[in-house]
Amino acid sequence: MTPLLDYSDVWLIGGGGKTTLMFRLAAAWSGRGESALCTTTTKIWPPTPDQCPDVRVADFAELVVDLRRRPAPMVAAVRRIESGKCLGFTAAEALSLRGEARRLIVEADGSAGRPVKAHASHEPVIAAGAACVVAVVGAWCVGAPLDAEHVQRPELFAALCGRKLGDAVTADDVARVILHEDGWLRAVPRSAAFHVVVTGDDAALTRALALHPNAGRMAGVHRC
Numbered sequence: 001m002t003p004l005l006d007y008s009d010v011w012l013i014g015g016g017g018k019t020t021l022m023f024r025l026a027a028a029w030s031g032r033g034e035s036a037l038c039t040t041t042t043k044i045w046p047p048t049p050d051q052c053p054d055v056r057v058a059d060f061a062e063l064v065v066d067l068r069r070r071p072a073p074m075v076a077a078v079r080r081i082e083s084g085k086c087l088g089f090t091a092a093e094a095l096s097l098r099g100e101a102r103r104l105i106v107e108a109d110g111s112a113g114r115p116v117k118a119h120a121s122h123e124p125v126i127a128a129g130a131a132c133v134v135a136v137v138g139a140w141c142v143g144a145p146l147d148a149e150h151v152q153r154p155e156l157f158a159a160l161c162g163r164k165l166g167d168a169v170t171a172d173d174v175a176r177v178i179l180h181e182d183g184w185l186r187a188v189p190r191s192a193a194f195h196v197v198v199t200g201d202d203a204a205l206t207r208a209l210a211l212h213p214n215a216g217r218m219a220g221v222h223r224c
Contacts, residue, residue, distance in 0.1 A: 003220055004195060005029060007132035009095065009104040011192075013124040013184060015152070016115035016138030017199035019044055021224070022105050023051040029103045030074040037067070037101035038076040040088030041125035042110045052076040057086075060093050067100040075101070095127035108133075111152045115141040115199075116174055118156035124187050132193045132219075135184050139202030142171050175208035185217060193219040 004010060005028055012018040026036035038052060047055060054075045056066055063077055077097065078086035088094065091108075098104045109124035111117045115138025126133060144150035146167045151157050158165055160183050161173040177183045178196060188194050194217055198205055201223070209221050 004132065004134060004197075004222070005032075005103075007103075007193065009098050009106065009130060010132045010134055011106045011108045011124075011126050011130045012134050012136055013109035013126070013187070014136040014178075015111040015117050015141065016113070016136070017197070017224075018107050018109065018111075018136045019047075019051075021134070021136055021197060021199070022107055023047060024224075025105055026052065026074050026103070033073075034102040035071065036074045036103045036105065037097055038074075038105050038107075039078065039094050039097060040086065040107040041091050041094050042107060042123070043085040043087055044078075044107050044110075045084075046081065046086050047076050055086075057081060060089055064097075064100065067097075071101075091125050091127040095129055114150060114152040115139070115144075116150075116157070116169070116177070117152035118154075118160055118177060119184065119187065120153065120156070126187055126189065126192075128189050130189055130192045132195065133188045135178055135194070135196045137174060137178065137196065137198055137205070139198050139200030139205055141169050141174060142202050142205055144169050146173075171202065171204040171208035174205055175212045178209065179212045179214040179217065181214070185214065188217075195220045195222065197222045197224060199224055 029036040161176040
């Protein structure tokens, strides 16, 4: 996933593994001497000390002042913590934090723990000026039933890939939803590089993405 480290800002969307990937990338940047700022435009669980020991909680204006007064090699920044989850900033606010660290990474989507999803009209929340969008999908969704336990918003997912609720999810189904013009691609700015990260081991999913008619929209597919 080395190419992902070359972007000034990375926005994560999709299913299982986004938060883990966020802090993995931030640690890689920090490890090579580049400051990294993690935030969200949705809700995330608070990071563990192992993931990120420096968590700043403040309204946007106060946060910017604090970041400038106390710069750090790696920091997670959120607006507030409510019902046990960290609430983030608007897309424009998140993008403007790019000036407070060498690298910015934003979790811009939620999946309620599911490995794959279909998006409602209000999500994901990505700034128009985003440099890179990374779609994350858990490979363990392949073979699982197309239902609410395994897929977030299964009705929308089924409509996009032309399947019935309860059918077994195939690699082709996942590739169709990710690369459908009304699927995950819908919210990706045309100017942004678009990568897909497959968490877990499923070569069929990587092949299905490569064979999709919109495969040219992807700058890369990575497995971790």
